[in-house]
Amino acid sequence: MPSTSQTVDLNDVQATVLRPRPSPYCGQYIVLKINDAAQGRAMVGRLIPHVASASRWWEPSYMGWLGIVFTYSGLAALGLPQDSLDSFPDEFKQGMAARANVLHDTGPNAPEHWLTPFGSKDVHVALAIYAKDAPSLEECLSLARTVHEGLPGIEVLYRLNFSELPGGRNPFGYRDGLHNPPIEGTAESASQGPTSAAPQAAAVKEVEPPLKAGEILLGYEDELGKVAQTPVPEALRLNGSFAAIRMxxxxxxxxxxxxxxxxxxxxxxxxxxxxxxxxxxxxxxxxxxxxxxxxxxxxxxxxxxxxxxxxxxxxxxxxxxxxxxxxxxxxxxxxxxxxxxxxxxxxxxxxxxxxxxxxxxxxxxxxxxxxxxxxxxxxxxxxxxxxxxxxxxxxxxxxxxxxxxxxxxxxxxxxxxxxxxxxxxxxxxxxxxxxxxxGEYCFMPGIKALRWIASLGA
Ligand code: HEM
Structure with a gap:
């Protein structure tokens, strides 16, 4: 049965959902194509030990962490069963490029002007590696390289480096990354946490009541009092989220x-x-x-x-x-x-x-x-x-x-x-x-769900 408890299983949630980026930060996004389902699942299996969880997300971040998301065509390329693929929401199945009219992504923003490979069915997996400095990033990247060694069915299509600009500003000169809503059941132990983000999350709650966990994570009650029943099976959806990526x-x-x-x-x-x-x-x-x-x-x-x-x-x-x-x-x-x-x-x-x-x-x-x-x-x-x-x-x-x-x-x-x-x-x-x-619509599974994906066909 799906959990209606509002205490989130932080060990099963990917760090990227709750952990603020380090400051300073640097990192890399990597876009992959899977040409062989079994090799794709083997790669997911190798990656799992390196995918950080959101456990104690309020503590200062460690050296770096890795997050992983999949597009609909990526899940199909990994060989997910058809009933599971069919159970995903239509927006996700169609993908962001197909939703351009709904999103007003027209004129210079239209998918035909996007960088290759975005908007194509070739984008299957995206990795986000966050690190606190260049040597830590290099260490994370060398780890990432080992996960597709000997797997010729995995193709790297695109890489983008990112890093904090001076003063934590965005390119227009504004400080950024300031606001995010507090999520119910994710900062229970926050008051016991030493310093950093937890007291901050608690303080924000004074003016903004926390959002029901089901708004951000599948498997919990949302603001409509519902617990999502899709995608199936439950093992795939628990502690997962969807992400709209925009560059x-x-x-x-x-x-x-x-x-x-x-x-x-x-x-x-x-x-x-x-x-x-x-x-x-x-x-x-x-x-x-x-x-x-x-x-x-x-x-x-x-x-x-x-x-x-x-x-x-x-x-x-x-x-x-x-x-x-x-x-x-x-x-x-x-x-x-x-x-x-x-x-x-x-x-x-x-x-x-x-x-x-x-x-x-x-x-x-x-x-x-x-x-x-x-x-x-x-x-x-x-x-x-x-x-x-x-x-x-x-x-x-x-x-x-x-x-x-x-x-x-x-x-x-x-x-x-x-x-x-x-x-x-x-x-x-x-x-x-x-x-x-x-841009892409992606699914960000929980960590147990990654194991479920890796074990398909075994
Ligand atoms: C390059 C494009 C964008 C720029 C330059 C930009 C700029 C900013 C800046 C300067 C802030 C205030 C500082 C902060 O809280 O981070 C902000 C806040 C925010 N932005 Fe954007 N943004 C962009 C794209 C987007 C997009 C695509 C979304 C979502 C669809 C978004 C959603 C938000 C939200 C929810 C906040 C927090 C609002 C609040 O403080 O109450 N932004 N953005």
């Missing part, structure tokens, strides 16, 4: 020109940058630091996440169209029928490439950007809902077809509205600041 190129020079062209001073540029995201680049949220930045607050990962929009209904402090208020409205939609808890997920992001040097306003053609893993149990009502209704549309906050100013498919007709007294400010012609370079 974005950051168009930093265009962002800098936009700030410069729509401001009269460097201070105004910073305020406009804060209005677009909802946080200053230091990480300080606008509702707590409305007029000037508060870098000390930005550095305090507990205090900078302890806020609500209840005193800012009109968006005079943080615009309703700002990235973080759209994508995680907290209590801003409490008078609407929408239940925001049904549209949350865990976000694990990393940055790649070198920062564009300060003062440069022309694109240098270098690859830089972010890769996001948006993790939950229901791709449709979590990631797809947020992407299509809150990022690519403004109806829910009476902004018509205005999109997210940072991650929307913007262009010559795009607008960004900043509520202001006596008159709102509306900026026309917001360019597209990020371009989707690839």
């Amino acid at each position: 974005y190129q950051a168009n930093v020079a265009s962002f800098r020109r936009f700030l410069r062209d729509n401001s009269n001073s460097p201070e105004e540029e910073e305020l406009l940058a804060a209005k677009m995201v909802g946080r200053w680049r230091s990480g300080a949220p606008l509702v707590l630091a409305p007029e000037t930045d508060n870098p000390q607050l930005g550095q305090d990962n507990v205090a900078n996440d302890r806020f609500s929009y209840s005193d800012d209904e009109r968006g005079l402090l943080c615009p309703a169209g700002a990235h973080i208020r759209r994508i995680n409205p907290r209590d801003a939609l409490k008078n609407d029928i929408v239940n925001v808890k049904l549209h949350k997920f865990i976000r694990r992001g990393t940055n790649f490439g070198h920062p564009l040097p300060e003062g440069v306003f022309e694109d240098d053609g270098a690859e830089r950007g972010g890769v996001f893993l948006l993790i939950g149990t229901d791709l449709g009502r979590q990631f797809e809902f947020v992407q299509s209704q809150w990022i690519a549309n403004g109806d829910f906050v009476h902004l018509g077809n205005e999109q997210d100013p940072m991650v929307g498919n913007n262009g010559p007709d795009a607008q960004f509205t900043i509520p202001k007294k006596p008159l709102r400010r509306r900026i026309n012609g917001v360019p597209q600041f990020v371009t989707l370079r690839g």
Whole structure:
């Protein structure tokens, strides 16, 4: 029987779901194709001892860890039984590229412009290796190499290195990786934990009640009071999650020109940058630091996440169209029928490439950007809902077809509205600041489920 207990079996959950990335961090994503099912399962079996669990996730991270996910075609290539394959949700079976219209992945973001191999049926397995420094990464990578030694049926299709940018910033200069929802049953022992993330998770709970574990992990009750019965068998689904992976190129020079062209001073540029995201680049949220930045607050990962929009209904402090208020409205939609808890997920992001040097306003053609893993149990009502209704549309906050100013498919007709007294400010012609370079829907099984996969056909 599926467990309805809300105490999560952390030993069986992959670390990537709950463990924050180390700081500093570096790592590599590796995309694999399986040309031989038995060799694919042998590789999974060899990998299992190196796939870290979420056990004591709140303690400072060790040398590094490895996470593994599978696409639908990957599970088929591993020889999963047909009834099991058929039991997966339609979005996952179709894959992200096939969902481009639902997701508004059109124009420059359309799958036909993605990097090879993304969006093709060749993407089967993705590994994420997180490490605290370059020597630790090298050690993890040499381990990873041994797992497909002597298995010619495994092909490496793509690799991407990632690393922390100076100051823990993203390519646009914002501190990132700040907010994630607390999950019921995952931090029970947190108060006994020594330091670091656990007290932080506990503190966040004061303003944000924890999300039911079933929103993030299969096998537990979700916010609708249900325990998922698919995919089958139970051994495959328990402690598993789905992940939407999105790889974005950051168009930093265009962002800098936009700030410069729509401001009269460097201070105004910073305020406009804060209005677009909802946080200053230091990480300080606008509702707590409305007029000037508060870098000390930005550095305090507990205090900078302890806020609500209840005193800012009109968006005079943080615009309703700002990235973080759209994508995680907290209590801003409490008078609407929408239940925001049904549209949350865990976000694990990393940055790649070198920062564009300060003062440069022309694109240098270098690859830089972010890769996001948006993790939950229901791709449709979590990631797809947020992407299509809150990022690519403004109806829910009476902004018509205005999109997210940072991650929307913007262009010559795009607008960004900043509520202001006596008159709102509306900026026309917001360019597209990020371009989707690839994406996949993946399944991230629990650790026992990996053993189940490895043992198929044995
Ligand atoms: C390259 C693309 C993106 C950029 C530049 C970006 C930027 C940011 C920044 C600067 C923050 C505030 C700091 C933090 O909490 O990390 C943030 C928060 C967040 N972003 Fe994004 N983001 C991007 C893509 C996405 C995507 C694709 C999603 C999900 C579909 C997403 C969901 C969120 C969420 C849920 C938060 C936390 C909101 C809160 O603090 O209440 N972001 N993002």
